[in-house]
Amino acid sequence: MQEIFSAILGDQLGPFGPLILMGTLGAVLILFTLPVLLKKKQDPLDRLRDQIKTSKDVANGKAPARLRYDNQKGARLEKYSAFLEPQDEEEYSAAQLKMIQAGYRSKNAVRMFHFAQFAMGLGALALGLIYALLKSAQQDMSPKSLVLTVLLPGVIGYMAPKYWVTRRIEARKEEIVNGFPDSLDLMLVCVEAGQSLDQAIIRVAVEIRAGFPALADEYEIVSHEIKAGKDKSVVLKDMAERCGVPDVASFVTVLIQSQQFGTSIADALRIYAAEMRDKRVMRAEEAANKLPTKMTLATMMLTVPPLLIILIGPSVYDIYTLLNETNF
Structure with missing residues (x-):
């Protein structure tokens, strides 16, 4: 072979x-x-x-609908x-x-x-x-x-x-987290202006489209599913599952509890929007506090070796020269 x-x-x-x-x-x-x-x-x-x-x-009228395109x-x-x-x-x-x-x-x-x-x-x-x-x-x-x-x-x-x-x-999760506090503020303004929650979601989706398209898509899906007759609590839970962000899941829980207990949605949005703003400030402060720790290693690597060369280099050179002279 x-x-x-x-x-x-x-x-x-x-x-x-x-x-x-x-x-x-x-x-x-x-x-x-x-x-x-x-x-x-x-x-x-x-x-x-x-x-x-x-x-x-x-025959029973239960035939599945055909799609217009494949x-x-x-x-x-x-x-x-x-x-x-x-x-x-x-x-x-x-x-x-x-x-x-x-x-x-x-x-x-x-x-x-x-x-x-x-x-x-x-x-x-x-x-x-x-x-x-x-x-x-x-x-x-x-x-x-x-x-x-x-x-x-x-x-x-x-x-x-x-x-x-x-x-x-x-x-996508990072984009949703960054745009979620601003969307809550816009939603609060719409609700306090007299719009319903469904209308506020549609308006917020239009307004934040330029800056946060992923979050706008999620709000549009919620509005379309509500228009189709799906239960609002189920729609909100599906949104939280699609986003995969803890802040959105907490917001959905707040809205569902507000709807079940009959409390004001505007008050719930106002409190939760304030918490989201505080949380965003805390995330910014956390990122700022991490910078000195991250820069320490780079600072040590870029500062200590040149400093040692400047301080110890002449002495090492003198010792090397002295040893060569004594050998001869």
Whole structure:
């Protein structure tokens, strides 16, 4: 077998040429056979049951509404949903909530996220394999360096979408935290001017759109869900879950309790808005108090070595000169 590979490839790939070639062929076979393996044929009995159920729903007036358009990307990945989506309901709900907190609210967000992980992982793995082939043709590589050269780009490509989503979640939470006190002040002004809470939420969403678009989107979703007839307490709890910010969750609790006990919403907003302003000032003071501690290490590294050189350098030079003279 070694002679056959040597006759085909020559000595360009080095002693690991057969192993690299077999790995490449295996990856190509996996890419071509994976869609065939994942494609499932629907059982005729299941198809018949679905048709009977659909006909009964149509007869009873319970047929699901048809969408006016289909998501073409989601439709293309529909046949791979068993591979690209978590099958556990709790795991899928957690993944969907994470994508919503990152700002991706489409129906196929989870599917596209896993597809991005799979595609970028395989693409980076292929690039690493090509780089390993080119490098092994120029010089000999140890097995450890060969494995790292091939696998490390694949791991980085697979983890890149997850890192991007995590950064998006953190940036969105920070934006909501920064804009939430100002939105409460605007809401308090609207409520005290005679508007209802629903009208105040719509107005606040319009006013803060330029500075805090993520928070404006959440307020718009709340207003649309309330208009659709959804219970207000459920809508507010869903908003707190989507934001993932403790301040928003506390605000939702205050509004729900104010609605249940019949207290004034304006008074609740006034007190909570004052607390949010104080909390924002405390966060600014905390960040300011952390600066001296963070600057201490940099100050020591940039100040102490030059100071030591200036103070001790001449003495060290004199000692060095004296020792050289005594040796001669």
